[in-house]
Amino acid sequence: MKDRRDFLKTALTGAVLLSSHSKLGLASVPDVPGVAGHQDQSSGHFQAGKSRVVVARDAALHGPNGQLDEKRVRDLLDRAIAAYTGRDKPVDAWKRILPQGPDKVIGLKTNGLGGKGISSHAVLAMAVAERLQQAGIKPGNIIIWDRNARDLEACGFTISTDPARVRCFGSDVAGFEDEPVACGSGITIKLSKILTRQCDMVIGLPILKDHSGAGVTFAMKNMYGVLSRPQDLHADGCNPGVADINAIPVVREKVRFTVGDAMTSVYDGGPGFHPERLWQPNALIIGEDRVAIDHTAWQMIERKRAEVGMPTLEAVGRPPRYIATAADASHRLGVNNPEHITLVEI
Numbered sequence: 001m002k003d004r005r006d007f008l009k010t011a012l013t014g015a016v017l018l019s020s021h022s023k024l025g026l027a028s029v030p031d032v033p034g035v036a037g038h039q040d041q042s043s044g045h046f047q048a049g050k051s052r053v054v055v056a057r058d059a060a061l062h063g064p065n066g067q068l069d070e071k072r073v074r075d076l077l078d079r080a081i082a083a084y085t086g087r088d089k090p091v092d093a094w095k096r097i098l099p100q101g102p103d104k105v106i107g108l109k110t111n112g113l114g115g116k117g118i119s120s121h122a123v124l125a126m127a128v129a130e131r132l133q134q135a136g137i138k139p140g141n142i143i144i145w146d147r148n149a150r151d152l153e154a155c156g157f158t159i160s161t162d163p164a165r166v167r168c169f170g171s172d173v174a175g176f177e178d179e180p181v182a183c184g185s186g187i188t189i190k191l192s193k194i195l196t197r198q199c200d201m202v203i204g205l206p207i208l209k210d211h212s213g214a215g216v217t218f219a220m221k222n223m224y225g226v227l228s229r230p231q232d233l234h235a236d237g238c239n240p241g242v243a244d245i246n247a248i249p250v251v252r253e254k255v256r257f258t259v260g261d262a263m264t265s266v267y268d269g270g271p272g273f274h275p276e277r278l279w280q281p282n283a284l285i286i287g288e289d290r291v292a293i294d295h296t297a298w299q300m301i302e303r304k305r306a307e308v309g310m311p312t313l314e315a316v317g318r319p320p321r322y323i324a325t326a327a328d329a330s331h332r333l334g335v336n337n338p339e340h341i342t343l344v345e346i
Helices: 071-083 092-098 122-134 149-155 192-196 221-226 241-247 250-252 290-307 322-326
Strands: 038-041 046-047 051-057 104-107 144-147 167-170 203-205 207-211 216-217 255-266 283-287 341-345
Touching: 046 250, 051 071, 051 216, 051 290, 071 092, 071 122, 071 255, 092 149, 092 207, 092 216, 104 122, 104 192, 104 221, 122 144, 122 255, 144 192, 149 167, 167 290, 192 250, 216 221, 216 290, 221 241, 241 250, 241 322, 250 255, 283 290, 290 322
Parallel strands: 051 341, 104 144, 104 203, 144 167, 203 255, 207 255
Antiparallel strands: 038 046, 051 283, 207 216, 255 283
């Protein structure tokens, strides 16, 4: 039985990588190859057919007061999922993404570490939760979660214990596994029980940010929130730490889709909130290939830095090297070569 000690009610009112090998069951959608591929003999990197990444934008996403327009967020999410799956109706699109079978539990992994100014937006999480319910997932089988209650509250959520509603709680309450697992050379970690014991599938809802050590934090680095001691994997610009955590089987297999929050971002000074470096890309970045998604996000930050006259992340000594590591023959998490990424911008 699923652990139901903690529950949530939010304070708000208010295409997938596809192939015959895709775990999301989208084999019948044409012309969208998936993650199955080969090792490139010249680079040693894992290469697939074409990893699909959708970037959906709405320049009017923020209203005059700077607040997100909830309806526009829902509409943007619908457009992004439709473009990814080839299904016009949101419910049909989500059914193509979700695992089959009754009583599946879906986790929505947010990121509130940066505080209220630069955290995953609750309005997006609730839009996803609404569509999941319409696609047949029971409210109580949706868990919005992060490392602790403080980070969830920074996103705008209220912790509750109502089993009839969408649940929300942190790993600080659910706990971490007693037995550590190996993560890279000489490092062992403990994983959140929300990931290991409760969720059948996790959808990442990271917030796009510059990072003072890793260069960029988005889809893959969001998984540091499943660790009891993420500080243990921060050496050398989080390389190979980010790749190593994502390559652990339970993370690789359960974290199968990303709805990346690039509606608000910081292009320098992250991962904390620096209002002088805040910008509004007004975008969602979605897909299954976490490496291709992070490569796309990295380029978005680099373009913004160039626009404001700032040097590249490479020039300041913190390029996100973990992205290439995640694509190498040892990790095989996806592709970072632009020639192997089909970028759909809508």
